[in-house]
Amino acid sequence: MIYGNTEGIKKFYLDRLEALYEFDCDKNILVPMEVVSTISEVSYSINREIAVYINRRGKIINILIGDNLTAPLEFMSEKRSDRGLNGIRCIHTHLSEDARLSTPDITALIDMKFDTMVAISVVEGIPKSFSFGYLKIEEGQIKNEAYIEGPYSIDDINDVNFLELVTDLEKRIEYTAHEVKPSDKERVILVGCKSDDGYSVEESLEELKELAETAGAEVVYKVVQNKSKIDPAYFIGSGKAREIALLRQSLLADAVIFDDELNGVQTRNLEETIGCKVIDRTTLILDIFAQRAKSMEGKLQVELAQLKYRLPRLTGLGQMLSRTGGGIGTRGPGEKKLEIDKRHIRERIYDLEKELEKVKKNRSIQREKRKQNEIPVVAFVGYTNVGKSTLRNKLCELYGKDKEKVLEANMLFATLDTTTRIITLPSGRDVLFSDTVGFIRKLPHDLVEAFKSTLEEVVESDLIVHVVDGSNENAIVQIETVNKVLREIGAENKECILAINKIDIAKEENIHAIKAKYNNCVEISAIKEINLDLLLKEVELRIFSKIITEKLLIPYTEARIVSALHELNCVKSEEYLEDGIEVVIETTEDIINKYKKFLQK
Numbered sequence: 001m002i003y004g005n006t007e008g009i010k011k012f013y014l015d016r017l018e019a020l021y022e023f024d025c026d027k028n029i030l031v032p033m034e035v036v037s038t039i040s041e042v043s044y045s046i047n048r049e050i051a052v053y054i055n056r057r058g059k060i061i062n063i064l065i066g067d068n069l070t071a072p073l074e075f076m077s078e079k080r081s082d083r084g085l086n087g088i089r090c091i092h093t094h095l096s097e098d099a100r101l102s103t104p105d106i107t108a109l110i111d112m113k114f115d116t117m118v119a120i121s122v123v124e125g126i127p128k129s130f131s132f133g134y135l136k137i138e139e140g141q142i143k144n145e146a147y148i149e150g151p152y153s154i155d156d157i158n159d160v161n162f163l164e165l166v167t168d169l170e171k172r173i174e175y176t177a178h179e180v181k182p183s184d185k186e187r188v189i190l191v192g193c194k195s196d197d198g199y200s201v202e203e204s205l206e207e208l209k210e211l212a213e214t215a216g217a218e219v220v221y222k223v224v225q226n227k228s229k230i231d232p233a234y235f236i237g238s239g240k241a242r243e244i245a246l247l248r249q250s251l252l253a254d255a256v257i258f259d260d261e262l263n264g265v266q267t268r269n270l271e272e273t274i275g276c277k278v279i280d281r282t283t284l285i286l287d288i289f290a291q292r293a294k295s296m297e298g299k300l301q302v303e304l305a306q307l308k309y310r311l312p313r314l315t316g317l318g319q320m321l322s323r324t325g326g327g328i329g330t331r332g333p334g335e336k337k338l339e340i341d342k343r344h345i346r347e348r349i350y351d352l353e354k355e356l357e358k359v360k361k362n363r364s365i366q367r368e369k370r371k372q373n374e375i376p377v378v379a380f381v382g383y384t385n386v387g388k389s390t391l392r393n394k395l396c397e398l399y400g401k402d403k404e405k406v407l408e409a410n411m412l413f414a415t416l417d418t419t420t421r422i423i424t425l426p427s428g429r430d431v432l433f434s435d436t437v438g439f440i441r442k443l444p445h446d447l448v449e450a451f452k453s454t455l456e457e458v459v460e461s462d463l464i465v466h467v468v469d470g471s472n473e474n475a476i477v478q479i480e481t482v483n484k485v486l487r488e489i490g491a492e493n494k495e496c497i498l499a500i501n502k503i504d505i506a507k508e509e510n511i512h513a514i515k516a517k518y519n520n521c522v523e524i525s526a527i528k529e530i531n532l533d534l535l536l537k538e539v540e541l542r543i544f545s546k547i548i549t550e551k552l553l554i555p556y557t558e559a560r561i562v563s564a565l566h567e568l569n570c571v572k573s574e575e576y577l578e579d580g581i582e583v584v585i586e587t588t589e590d591i592i593n594k595y596k597k598f599l600q601k
Ligand SMILES: Nc1nc2c(ncn2[C@@H]2O[C@H](COP(=O)(O)OP(=O)(O)OP(=O)(O)O)[C@@H](O)[C@H]2O)c(=O)[nH]1
Pocket: 382, 383, 384, 385, 386, 387, 388, 389, 390, 391, 407, 408, 409, 410, 411, 412, 413, 414, 415, 416, 436, 437, 438, 439, 501, 502, 503, 504, 505, 524, 525, 526, 527, 528
């Protein structure tokens, strides 16, 4: 793939340039003459400047056509390497007698920390003279200044030993202890494609970024791919993959994470081209789940899901992953390494399924017991990070019988196991509140499958409290994502309350939009303890009483009852008739019973 302004250029020239990708440059030589003569000729013929980017292994990783060639790379400058030279040299043509580096050339050199920047003056297709620049290093630090050498003739430039130059530069850069081992964090590049599921790529990538950070990585760049057609071999197309390879080198990234699922072949091809570990969103989510699972059952489920996801992909998996170098995508529950041998994986899957069967049986026995005690169960569901755990902890703190806290953190998937606590409602009745794992978009199917038994709690519950982050602009899409999973586990017809959380920071119009679309909303703030009593009242109402609509006729002498009913917030309409006030109320059985004598037949 040739980048830049290739419009109107004959295929013949593009092919000649393309062939350079196969060429191995001598590692010692600053400007490989075969490359120089090709780009000089083509540059002259098409009357455009050409730049090639070569890594230290002597591989050409990118070829660019256009004017102002070094400029397009500035898009990376903000994320450029802070840890020394970027390991790439740029060689480009000037279609004039002037081989001196231009100001943009020098700026790019400094910004990107190229190993060197070489300019060739090309006259009538012949390389005439050369100049090159490299960064100034003082007291162990790379300065924002460059040394420029030349112009040199072809003979002179051939005497420059590139390897010596770069080795010397590298030697003089003093890496502090921190820089040598910059952090335990993996540096990752994210790649996303446009999708049509209601999210923009940017939002989806933002979520992927949060996921990556939750997994302990540092995101150094995000790549957006416009192409909607999926390449069977590379997912994004081989040209784009090469572009990412260049990025990876200059940003010194350790891994690339794709926002969509990749198959084994795509993973292998991408790893080969990009030259580092490549993982997808599902692997990342599984990795997070592996780190977070606490209960025996949770751990078993995560491992099972991981192995099931891996098995069909193993054939295609490249060097990078089968070596299991460590980091994201290689962790199993409890930091143990994942199996990479197919036969072992199959055996392990079999064992895990057996073990899970046992655990499942236990769980249903427990559930039976609870049923016998007749304590109703309220299940908290909701998109990840909406505040389910915070809400449940607050409720436990204020109304609970035991005060053990559920891990709450501003991290995705803080909760991975259903945990259940008893809460006393205002009326004095007890209910069990159970917190569940957060739901997330593009939740891998294996995972829904794996967590079904955890989610059985939801299916078996008496009431669902669907918690929504009212401050999130995607709240409605998130609600729909959760509803979709609820449908998948067969819980769509359950009695449900929508708790719109975080109203302390939510925008008015956002809340309005949610309320306009859904019934049974209660606006709350878990953190600020706003309306939590109201939520519990609503819970009580939904669980312990059927809602009935009745018409009462209340004599004028008993008018205070009407105001009492108004206080209960259950009056739907009222009419002043001759023999009394006719009110239609929508409320619970026990309240209706209280006013039985006024019932109109
Ligand atoms: N401003 C504000 N922030 C809140 C509120 N409730 C929760 N949060 C914050 O939202 C973040 C996520 O809260 P959690 O309770 O961990 O969310 P969760 O839904 O349990 O998340 P998972 O278990 O990962 O699915 C935390 O940083 C909370 O402090 C609220 O009412 N207002």
